[in-house]
Amino acid sequence: MTAERLMFLGGVSVFLLTLYWVRSRRLRERYAIAWLAVATLLLLCGIFPTIIMRLAQWAHLSYSAAVLFVALTAVYWFAFLVTVSLTRQHRQSTRLLQEVALLRHRLAQMENRLAGGDPEAGGP
Amino acid sequence: MSSEDRHLIVIPAYNEQDSLPGVIASLQVLPSGFELLIVNDGSTDATSRVAHALAATSRLPLHVVDLPLNGGIGVAVQTGYLFAAQAGGFRFVIQFDGDGQHDATAILALVHEANRANLDLCIGSRFLGASVGGFRSSRLRRVGIGFLSRLISLLGHTRVTDPTSGFRCAGPRAWRDFAVRYPDDYPEPESLYWCIRNRLRVGEIAVTMFERHAGRSSIRALRSVYYMLKVTLAITVDLLRPKEVSQS
Numbered sequence: 584m585t586a587e588r589l590m591f592l593g594g595v596s597v598f599l600l601t602l603y604w605v606r607s608r609r610l611r612e613r614y615a616i617a618w619l620a621v622a623t624l625l626l627l628c629g630i631f632p633t634i635i636m637r638l639a640q641w642a643h644l645s646y647s648a649a650v651l652f653v654a655l656t657a658v659y660w661f662a663f664l665v666t667v668s669l670t671r672q673h674r675q676s677t678r679l680l681q682e683v684a685l686l687r688h689r690l691a692q693m694e695n696r697l698a699g700g701d702p703e704a705g706g707p
Numbered sequence: 708m709s710s711e712d713r714h715l716i717v718i719p720a721y722n723e724q725d726s727l728p729g730v731i732a733s734l735q736v737l738p739s740g741f742e743l744l745i746v747n748d749g750s751t752d753a754t755s756r757v758a759h760a761l762a763a764t765s766r767l768p769l770h771v772v773d774l775p776l777n778g779g780i781g782v783a784v785q786t787g788y789l790f791a792a793q794a795g796g797f798r799f800v801i802q803f804d805g806d807g808q809h810d811a812t813a814i815l816a817l818v819h820e821a822n823r824a825n826l827d828l829c830i831g832s833r834f835l836g837a838s839v840g841g842f843r844s845s846r847l848r849r850v851g852i853g854f855l856s857r858l859i860s861l862l863g864h865t866r867v868t869d870p871t872s873g874f875r876c877a878g879p880r881a882w883r884d885f886a887v888r889y890p891d892d893y894p895e896p897e898s899l900y901w902c903i904r905n906r907l908r909v910g911e912i913a914v915t916m917f918e919r920h921a922g923r924s925s926i927r928a929l930r931s932v933y934y935m936l937k938v939t940l941a942i943t944v945d946l947l948r949p950k951e952v953s954q955s
Contacts, residue, residue, distance in 0.1 A: 673891075677778055677782050677891060680774055680775065680776055680778055680782065681774070681778075681782065681785065681786045681789055683775055684746075684772045684773055684774045684775060684786060685772060685786065685789060685790060685793060687772075687773065687775075688770065688771070688772045688773075688790075
């Protein structure tokens with residue numbers, strides 16, 4: 584199997600996979616756009632192999648090194664963005680965790696007060 | 708210190724069902740005006756049940772907040788600061804570990820020193836002059852603590868001796884900001900340096916610590932490398948931040 588056909592197949596499968604995951608609401612559209620761009624790039628390279636060769640010539644890089652460079656940059660960038668959004672997510676979930684605990688405490692206090700008991704006694 | 712001042716003692720507890728009763732009993736020596744808050748950090752043992760049972764019998768008001776999941780020591784302590792901010796009326800918020808290694812009788816000294824020297828953060832130090840005897844942790848950990856002390860002292864132009872101590876008394880200027888942002892793991896050295904860099908007043912008094920009653924320290928040998936790297940990175944990155952203390 585040639586590299587071009589491999590890229591074409593890869594592009595098609597990334598396209599389908601992305602659409603499938605968006606359709607089942609497991610992937611947000613904002614991330615899907617980036618993945619669809621990757622798929623399009625793969626497809627283009629598969630259909631028009633000369634693109635890569637021209638790019639390689641233009642950048643004065645040998646073919647394999649160019650591919651490796653581009654691929655690594657993409658992987659790095661995606662992984663980096665994932666950890667950034669993970670950090671934000673973590674901060675948000677921490678805040679919610681604390682708020683839930685504090686609200687549960689106040690709820691228990693009010694329930695106990697309504698029941699006429701000691702506001703601090705009783706389970707969570 | 709006026710007699711009407713109310714202070715909150717925050718006791719983070721993760722799987723401390725065995726040591727909590729002793730800790731709460733030891734805290735009953737404090738005068739009225741102190742309130743206790745156990746933050747159960749998503750324990751998997753009976754910590755929650757034990758804490759609520761203690762709340763029913765405690766002489767000092769004892770509140771119990773249950774985090775539904777384990778968030779780590781920093782998240783638990785910050786929950787205490789949030790509690791103080793939402794409840795209102797508290798002056799000092801004191802962190803006091805739920806594992807029994809802190810001495811309840813030193814709390815008054817801590818609050819007194821914070822008051823006398825007008826401190827925003829007063830830390831109970833194991834390594835300050837007078838605190839001979841007592842438990843000072845293993846040799847390896849002392850090396851790590853020594854490194855962090857020198858790092859923070861050097862960068863902050865202030866002498867600190869026990870940056871990892873979890874026995875600390877925060878004044879309103881410090882804890883109102885801690886309620887907004889606080890590191891979630893290994894928070895002590897980082898938050899101490901944050902205070903120094905944001906021109907809050909920091910001080911230490913000598914305290915004696917005990918060996919832990921039960922449970923295990925959250926800093927284990929394998930994690931110490933990560934601990935040192937994380938804290939060092941956090942402190943040096945803080946240098947690059949704009950000052951962020953809220954002027955209240």
